[in-house]
Amino acid sequence: MVERIVYLDHNATTPLAPEVLEAMLPYLKDKYGNPSSIYKKGREAREAVEKARRIIALSLGIASEDLVFTSGGTESNNFAIKGVALANKCKGNHIITSKIEHLSVLNICQFLERLGFEVTYLDVDKYGMMDPESVKKAIKKETILVTLMHANNEVGTIEPIEEISRITREREIYFHIDAVQSFGKIPFKIEDLGVDLLSLSAHKIYGPKGIGALYIRKGVNLFPLQHGGHQERKLRAGTENVAGIVGFGKAVELVFDNFEKKRERIRYLRDKLEGGLMARIENIYPIGHPTLRLPNTLNLGFAYLEGETILINLDLKGICASVGSACTSGSLEPSHVLKAMGIPSEVIQGAVRFSLGETNTEEEIDYCLEVIPAIVKRLRRMSPFKNH
Numbered sequence: 001m002v003e004r005i006v007y008l009d010h011n012a013t014t015p016l017a018p019e020v021l022e023a024m025l026p027y028l029k030d031k032y033g034n035p036s037s038i039y040k041k042g043r044e045a046r047e048a049v050e051k052a053r054r055i056i057a058l059s060l061g062i063a064s065e066d067l068v069f070t071s072g073g074t075e076s077n078n079f080a081i082k083g084v085a086l087a088n089k090c091k092g093n094h095i096i097t098s099k100i101e102h103l104s105v106l107n108i109c110q111f112l113e114r115l116g117f118e119v120t121y122l123d124v125d126k127y128g129m130m131d132p133e134s135v136k137k138a139i140k141k142e143t144i145l146v147t148l149m150h151a152n153n154e155v156g157t158i159e160p161i162e163e164i165s166r167i168t169r170e171r172e173i174y175f176h177i178d179a180v181q182s183f184g185k186i187p188f189k190i191e192d193l194g195v196d197l198l199s200l201s202a203h204k205i206y207g208p209k210g211i212g213a214l215y216i217r218k219g220v221n222l223f224p225l226q227h228g229g230h231q232e233r234k235l236r237a238g239t240e241n242v243a244g245i246v247g248f249g250k251a252v253e254l255v256f257d258n259f260e261k262k263r264e265r266i267r268y269l270r271d272k273l274e275g276g277l278m279a280r281i282e283n284i285y286p287i288g289h290p291t292l293r294l295p296n297t298l299n300l301g302f303a304y305l306e307g308e309t310i311l312i313n314l315d316l317k318g319i320c321a322s323v324g325s326a327c328t329s330g331s332l333e334p335s336h337v338l339k340a341m342g343i344p345s346e347v348i349q350g351a352v353r354f355s356l357g358e359t360n361t362e363e364e365i366d367y368c369l370e371v372i373p374a375i376v377k378r379l380r381r382m383s384p385f386k387n388h
């Protein structure tokens with residue numbers, strides 16, 4: 001019997017779309033040219049890279065030349081934050097971020113603090129929502145950069161980026177957002193968001209791992225972090241990951257094809273899972289904003305249980321979910337995101353994130369609604385925290 005897998009961890013990574021693999025394969029086989037070479041094989045690789053860049057740029061409503069390929073969301077965040085910080089040191093040394101950022105942002109900020117930068121970590125409300133007023137209050141004359149996430153990976157809350165960018169624009173401060181989770185899940189154009197820098201990653205949208213991009217608005221002063229050849233307009237040296245870039249372009253094309261319909265289907269399945277679990281299990285708490293939330297994300301606090309124990313038992317039934325983010329799991333540290341939201345500790349420790357995707361079916365959700373309440377009931381009977 002084939003073991004059943006219900007994959008509900010799309011915020012950690014997504015399966016590669018078969019069409020993406022197909023599009024990549026020629027560039028891993030006979031189309032192996034270096035895009036910088038002038039003969040036909042090189043030009044064919046160059047054309048593929050530039051075609052992918054056009055597709056991604058078009059989806060964001062920007063010019064192709066404002067997009068630089070990187071090795072993923074982490075590198076894009078490093079490039080944006082360190083690049084701006086180092087290039088604008090003479091103007092000021094203050095950076096504003098939030099307490100609920102991805103570790104790739106928080107750890108960059110901590111590193112910059114060691115180099116003499118000052119960082120303000122903004123609070124969020126109980127839904128994980130940032131307050132534009134708090135950004136305004138945190139700005140000082142030394143502030144050179146505001147870096148925030150568009151949507152949170154753990155709870156799915158969508159932040160008020162447009163309102164914040166009105167403030168940063170008025171004060172002429174660079175604004176970077178980590179859009180790794182929002183891209184391909186909610187519609188947006190960069191001009192509407194009003195940001196100067198924006199990070200993307202392919203493997204969260206059914207593309208390959210190890211490829212991403214950074215949008216850099218014209219005129220933004222930032223240093224390259226990777227020095228070497230003249231690739232990517234000297235902003236990111238190194239021979240391009242041609243197959244990865246082609247795969248990224250294909251993934252973007254696919255994710256926006258029939259976008260509304262796919263998004264509503266995922267939202268319907270997420271809501272069914274949420275409503276079904278809430279109706280069948282006592283003492284569970286939805287975490288994150290009730291409406292301003294990614295349509296695929298569900299974070300539930302199972303009070304008086306350990307999230308890790310729930311995960312192990314879900315895994316035995318073939319259900320893949322997570323506690324916190326993929327990067328922090330295994331550390332046993334309670335989620336910094338849920339802590340910043342002020343969620344009570346007995347709910348945090350039992351928090352589990354389910355993140356849905358395009359391949360999930362209603363039948364899989366029905367299976368979860370059958371299996372998960374039984375698991376929770378059994379674990380609660382054994383729970384040392386409280387008798388049920």
Ligand SMILES: *Cc1c(COP(=O)(O)O)cnc(C)c1O
Nearest residue numbers: 072073074102153178180181201
């Ligand atoms: C996954 C993720 C990243 C990191 O992207 P990689 O391509 O895996 O380096 C950054 N930020 C957020 C919000 C993410 O979810």
